Amino acid sequence: MRTIEKFAQALKKEDFKKIAVMTGAGISVNAGIPDFRSKTGLYSKLKNPELVFDINHFIKNPQFFYDNAPSIITPEAQPTLTHYFISFLESKGLMQICYSQNIDGLERKAGVKKVVQAHGNIDKAHCALCRKDYSRKDVVDAMRASKVMYCDCKGPIKPDVVFFGESLPKEFEMNLELVASADLLIVMGTSLVVRPFSSLVNHVGFVPRIVINNTDLKSFGDIGLDFSDNKMTKDVLFVGDTDEISRKIISFAGWKEEFYEKFKV
Ligand code: OAD
Numbered sequence: 001m002r003t004i005e006k007f008a009q010a011l012k013k014e015d016f017k018k019i020a021v022m023t024g025a026g027i028s029v030n031a032g033i034p035d036f037r038s039k040t041g042l043y044s045k046l047k048n049p050e051l052v053f054d055i056n057h058f059i060k061n062p063q064f065f066y067d068n069a070p071s072i073i074t075p076e077a078q079p080t081l082t083h084y085f086i087s088f089l090e091s092k093g094l095m096q097i098c099y100s101q102n103i104d105g106l107e108r109k110a111g112v113k114k115v116v117q118a119h120g121n122i123d124k125a126h127c128a129l130c131r132k133d134y135s136r137k138d139v140v141d142a143m144r145a146s147k148v149m150y151c152d153c154k155g156p157i158k159p160d161v162v163f164f165g166e167s168l169p170k171e172f173e174m175n176l177e178l179v180a181s182a183d184l185l186i187v188m189g190t191s192l193v194v195r196p197f198s199s200l201v202n203h204v205g206f207v208p209r210i211v212i213n214n215t216d217l218k219s220f221g222d223i224g225l226d227f228s229d230n231k232m233t234k235d236v237l238f239v240g241d242t243d244e245i246s247r248k249i250i251s252f253a254g255w256k257e258e259f260y261e262k263f264k265v
Contacts, residue, residue: 001208002236004245008252014094016208020182021086021098022200025072026189026213027242028104030080034071037191038215042072055165059128062148062156070143073122073159074104075136082188083110084263085246088255090114091262097178101190101197103161110263114178116171118197120162129155168196176203185209188242192223201225208234212245 001007010016025035035041036049043049051057052068079087087110089095098115100107103122107115125139126132130153139157142149149157162168179185185204189212192198201209201223209225216239226233238245250259 008249012253016184018183019095022187023100024190027082031077053163055163079106079110082242087111122159127151127155187211
């Protein structure tokens with residue numbers, strides 16, 4: 001399974017029927033949403049990038065978030081081929097869970113049902129102090145105008161994105177069993193540097209872990225993945241654009257007609 005072709009054939013033969021998928025910002029770059037840590041990513045332009053999504057900093061200085069986060073608040077964005085590929089695997093009964101770090105909701109838009117939005121979403125907004133709910137539209141408009149929106153209690157309002165310093169949604173814990181029992185893990189478009197999300201790669205048993213990323217990132221090593229030629233390793237890295245590689249998998253698996261019939265991409 002070291003080549004895309006062999007991997008695709010294994011999928012076609014239904015060697016794996018309990019796939020878990022982990023996604024990151026890279027899968028939405030082709031939808032026009034920047035990632036964080038690439039050369040052109042959101043963080044590349046900032047002196048203190050870690051403060052954009054820091055809850056304590058937000059409460060003191062919400063303007064920093066309102067000024068720097070609008071490019072990833074994209075309710076108009078549409079799914080990429082990769083999002084549809086995930087949806088396709090689920091519709092064939094091969095994928096049991098998708099854990100996403102993305103707040104763009106594009107997995108859902110592509111029809112994926114079993115998705116955990118581990119870092120929240122932009123469907124709604126709330127006051128960072130009293131938690132009162134606010135509409136997404138109002139907060140998106142305010143962010144695009146770089147004008148901080150405040151609650152009646154004077155707290156700043158933020159989308160339901162999980163900031164550093166906030167707890168992850170309960171769905172994160174609730175669906176861990178579906179990762180633990182997976183027979184294959186596919187990791188796409190993430191640098192795997194943010195925990196606890198990245199540690200999900202160690203939550204699966206001794207099953208193949210396929211990583212798809214456009215860079216041969218050294219940082220993957222930190223989380224215990226082994227892309228060496230060691231015969232014992234079940235880890236495989238496919239370097240390339242997630243859409244290109246998904247397209248190849250679909251083609252090698254002989255799923256082209258079925259896929260493009262279902263999703264007009
Ligand atoms: P990163 O920006 O850290 O990583 C995205 C990865 O995708 C990088 O390794 C890119 O090289 C790769 N990539 C970009 N475009 C790609 C493409 N078209 N095909 C294949 N790979 C591509 O984003 P995440 O790992 O998702 O947290 O970041 C994790 C978290 O850090 C985010 O959820 C966010 C941020 O702080 C919060 O907002 C709480």
